Amino acid sequence: MSRKKPRRRNNLGYYIKEGVSSIFTHGFMSFASVVIIIACLVIMGSFLLVALNVNDLVEDAEARNQVVAFIDDSLTEEEARGLEFQILATNNVYDATFVTRDEAFQAFVATHEEAELDNLDEEVFRHRFVIDLDNIAYMQVTLDRLLMIPGVDAVRADVAIADFFVSFRNVIVVVFIAIVGVLMLISVFIISNTIKLATFDRREEIAIMRMVGARNWFIRWPFIFQGFILGLTGAVVAFGIQWGMYGVLVDQIVRLSGGNMIQPVSFYEVANMMISIFMGTGFVVGTLGSAIAIRNYLKV
Amino acid sequence: MIIMKDVQKAYDNGTRALKGVNITIQDGEFAFLVGPSGSGKSTIIKLLTAEVAPTEGSVRVNGYLLDRIRNRKKSMMRRTLGVIFQDFRLIEKKSVYENVAFAMRVTGAREREIQKRVPYVLDLVGLNVDTDRRPDELSGGEQQRVAVARALVNNPSTIIADEPTGNLDPVRSLEIMMLLEKINELGTTVLVVTHERDLVDRFEKRVIALDNGRVISDGMRGYVIHEQEKATPTE
Numbered sequence A: 001m002s003r004k005k006p007r008r009r010n011n012l013g014y015y016i017k018e019g020v021s022s023i024f025t026h027g028f029m030s031f032a033s034v035v036i037i038i039a040c041l042v043i044m045g046s047f048l049l050v051a052l053n054v055n056d057l058v059e060d061a062e063a064r065n066q067v068v069a070f071i072d073d074s075l076t077e078e079e080a081r082g083l084e085f086q087i088l089a090t091n092n093v094y095d096a097t098f099v100t101r102d103e104a105f106q107a108f109v110a111t112h113e114e115a116e117l118d119n120l121d122e123e124v125f126r127h128r129f130v131i132d133l134d135n136i137a138y139m140q141v142t143l144d145r146l147l148m149i150p151g152v153d154a155v156r157a158d159v160a161i162a163d164f165f166v167s168f169r170n171v172i173v174v175v176f177i178a179i180v181g182v183l184m185l186i187s188v189f190i191i192s193n194t195i196k197l198a199t200f201d202r203r204e205e206i207a208i209m210r211m212v213g214a215r216n217w218f219i220r221w222p223f224i225f226q227g228f229i230l231g232l233t234g235a236v237v238a239f240g241i242q243w244g245m246y247g248v249l250v251d252q253i254v255r256l257s258g259g260n261m262i263q264p265v266s267f268y269e270v271a272n273m274m275i276s277i278f279m280g281t282g283f284v285v286g287t288l289g290s291a292i293a294i295r296n297y298l299k300v
Numbered sequence B: 001m002i003i004m005k006d007v008q009k010a011y012d013n014g015t016r017a018l019k020g021v022n023i024t025i026q027d028g029e030f031a032f033l034v035g036p037s038g039s040g041k042s043t044i045i046k047l048l049t050a051e052v053a054p055t056e057g058s059v060r061v062n063g064y065l066l067d068r069i070r071n072r073k074k075s076m077m078r079r080t081l082g083v084i085f086q087d088f089r090l091i092e093k094k095s096v097y098e099n100v101a102f103a104m105r106v107t108g109a110r111e112r113e114i115q116k117r118v119p120y121v122l123d124l125v126g127l128n129v130d131t132d133r134r135p136d137e138l139s140g141g142e143q144q145r146v147a148v149a150r151a152l153v154n155n156p157s158t159i160i161a162d163e164p165t166g167n168l169d170p171v172r173s174l175e176i177m178m179l180l181e182k183i184n185e186l187g188t189t190v191l192v193v194t195h196e197r198d199l200v201d202r203f204e205k206r207v208i209a210l211d212n213g214r215v216i217s218d219g220m221r222g223y224v225i226h227e228q229e230k231a232t233p234t235e
């Protein structure tokens, strides 16, 4: 029998419509999935904001954590100044400022009590470079390198403080990854179950679709859209909640600290990044959840 | 065209439903497939619709070899078939119109073609009800007409019906059989599974009789009366 081949038709509207209707058919499960995604994203977002603030602190510490390289007494001021090039060429050195022994003595005098200065000879002071680092995580290595420069006699730095900030940041990152990982797994699991339930509910309809010659993807797309829409809905709501929560929290911190101690990162600075991360995560979690649900289950 | 060659089918639990079946149905033919309950009739339907694969032998339907068919081809093959079941299998939450239109939508047909074709087939099957109604507001005979319309809507070359009159009274049953006969006269191959002997006897058609997984007779009005069915008549 001759058969006119039907022209291809754009099914996007159908897929979205079916996906949305499937969401409302399982109102409670859909609601639960969205709540889980929101919880996941808000916890993730909170950690991210903490991490961003800690990172800010570390950068502050980096700015304040200067390394001092003392120059050998036998070098003249001219010779000592000449070391600047070698010091700047050292890895991880961001900037170096030469301080003469005289300037160092004057600075010391300015900040210390008269009594302490009694037995102090200007000769005790040495020419020095005050050095800023790129990354305080590599402070110890950098110190070792600086010491290898001929003419550098000794170095001084607060490795302990640097280490503290760096390990604090590292711990936050590890905890962040672990928590986010677990939360994402839970979200994927819940979404995938919601969608499995939807496919189970519509199994007769799906059987009929198969019987009349639907392709695998024609059957699958509505469920992919279902997961996708759940994920994105969660992301948008979570972003709103995060925004509100952070605003309140920052207000409290600023008020308690009198407005000068701590300068939290402003939400507006990170809003674009946050919404992108939320949408991205919502998309991945939603789509992955539905993909898992239909992977082996929906075959023609 | 349907060609089953030395087909055996054993289910996962070990049940041997078919034990070497050979059936050829030419384009444009009308055939009844009869046999007692459990003889393997539905297994043949499931093989023809590629719901299950044969354990041995080969099955060819409208040019598609179904032994190890790929998903994409399976969908295309099914579009050459119209399948009708005893329990109608309509989607309860869709209207009569949507139930039929849906089958076209699945194949990627355009809305304009759908709007032209659906009323045409609903008319062809003799359904005179408001097509916005839901299937559960219709009588059994009307529901089966909707199912026939759905089977026809994609203009299949073959109609396969598994006990299409099993849930209908004798008058409606006869009407559905006559409808299938009319569809066959319009050029479509028709294979009807039934164990209602009275009905088969009213038509001068080819009858393939199955028992215990084997074809025991095949020919014009060649319906063999089984001991088992004498004891427990089905009507």
Ligand SMILES: Nc1ncnc2c1ncn2[C@@H]1O[C@H](COP(=O)(O)OP(=O)(O)O)[C@@H](O)[C@H]1O
Pocket: B011, B012, B013, B015, B016, B017, B035, B036, B037, B038, B039, B040, B041, B042, B043, B044
């Ligand atoms: N999915 C299945 N799994 C295991 N055994 C099955 C399955 N379907 C059918 N059978 C068995 O296969 C045999 C043939 O069944 P079927 O083809 O449904 O017969 P009919 O339609 O003629 O009543 C029966 O013994 C039945 O119990």
Ligand SMILES: [Mg+2]
Pocket: B041, B042, B043
């Ligand atoms: Mg059966």
